[in-house]
Amino acid sequence: MTTAPSVSVPSTVQAEAARRAVGAIFLVNGMVFASWAVNIPSVRDRLGLDEAQIGLALLAAGIGGVLSMSLVGRWTTRWGSAAVTRVSTILFLTSLLLPILAGNLWGLILGLAVLGAANGVMDVAMNAQGVTVERALGRPIISRLHAYFSLGGLIGAALGTVLIGRVPMLTHALIVVAGTVLAGLYALRFLIADPPEHTTPEGSTPAAPVSVFSVAVLLLGAMCFLGMLAEAANYDWTALYFSDVLGLTGGAAGIGYTAFVTTMTAGRWFGDVGRARLGDERIVRLGALITAVGLALALLWRDPVPATLGFALSGLGLSNVVPVMYGTAGHALAGRGIALVAAIGYGGFLLGPPVIGFVARHLGLPAALGIALAGAALIAVVGGRAFALVRGVDDQGGSADERRPAGAKS
Helix, strand or coil, X not given: CCCCCCCCCCCHHHHHHHHXXXXXXXXXXXXXXXXXXXXXXXXXXXXXXXXXXXXHHHHHHHHHHHHHHHHHHHHHHHHCHHHHHHHHHHHXXXXXXXXXXCCCHHHHHHHHHHHHHXXXXXXXXXXXXXXXXXXXXXXXXXXXXXXXXXXXXXXXXXXXXXXXXXXXXXXXXXXHHHHXXXXXXXXXXXXXXXXXXXXXXXXXXXXXXXXXCCHHHHHHHHHHHXXXXXXXXXXHHHHHHHHHHCCCCHHHHHXXXXXXXXHHHHHHHCHHHHHHHHCHHHHHHHHHHHHHHHHHHXXXXXXXXXXXXXXXXXXXXXXCHHHHXXXXXXXXXXXXXXXXXXXXXXXHHHHHHHHHHHXXXXXXXXXXXXXXXXXXXHHHHHHHHHHXXXXXXXXXXXXXXXXXCCCCCC
C-alpha cells in the first residue's frame, strides 16, 4: 500500500488557517447541496417528470455517492486528504450545473450520478482533512465543521428563496457556482498535508495496519447508518407528519422541520465544547438518548407544541452523532476508516426514507417514524461497545493520546 509521505508538523498559525479553510469548504458544500434541493421542483416541472421519475433520478445521486465513497479511502491514503479535497471540491461545485442543464430524464440521471459521486469524494476527503487539522490543533473541531455545512445549507436555501421565480434557474445556478468556486479556490490554499497514518515511537516496531473491515469500524458504520437514517427521517417526513397527522396547513406545517434544522445547526456549532467536556462516547450516547426521548414525545403526544419540542430535541440529539462517528473513524483509520463508515452510513439516507414510506403506507406515519426512534435508542445502548472496540484499534495503531485531540477522548 502506498502511503502519504512524511511531512513536517504545521505551526499553530497554519493549523488555525486550515481550520478556517476547512470550515469554508464545509459551508460551500452545504450551499450547493441546498441550492440543488430547492430547484428540484423547477427541474421536475421543466422536464415534465412524475414523482417516480424524480425518485429514480435522486436514487442515482445516492448510488453515485456510495460508489465513490468506497474508493476515496485509497485516494486519500495515496495522495493525502488535502489533494483529494482540492480536486473533489471544484468538481462538486461545478457539477451543480449538470442536473440544471439536463434536457431529459436520462440526462438528469447522469448529471445527478456525477453530482452524487463528486459529493461522496468531497464528503470523505474534507472530513479526513478535518481530522488532520483536529490533530494538528490538539482540540475537537469536527462538530463545528459540520455546523458550517448546516449553515451553508441555510444560506443556500435562503438564496434560493430570494432568486427562484425572479431569475432563470440557470442564472441562479451560475451565481451559486461562481460564488462558491471563488470562495473554495481561496480556502483550498490553506489545507495542510496529512501525517503518516501509523506513526510509532522512535526505535519501536511499527504496528501492522488495522483492517478497515474490522468489527470496530463496521460497528461504527452501523451506528452511522442508524444516525443518518434518523436524520433522513426527520428531514423528509417531519413536515408531512405535521400536515397529515397533526392537521397543520400551509407554512405552519413546516414548524417542526424548522425546529429540527435550527437545533441541529446549534448543536453542531457548540458540539465541540460538549466533546471536550463529556468525551466522544458520552456525547454520542447522550445525544441518541435525547433523540429517542424527543421522537417519543412527538409521536405519542400528538399536539403541535409538544411535537415541535420533540423534533427540536431530535435535532439537538442527532447533531453530533454522525460528525463524531466520522471523527472517531478518522482517528482510528484515517481516510480509509472515514470512507467505510461514510459509505455504510450513507445507506441510511438511501434506504431510510423509502422504508419509512413503505411502513407508513401500511401502519401509518407515526409507527413508521418509530423506526428512527428505535435506531436512536439502539445507538444509545450499543454505543459503548463500539467505542470500546475503537479504543482497541487505537492501541494497535499507536497511543490513543497521540492520535486523538486533547479533550476528545472516549
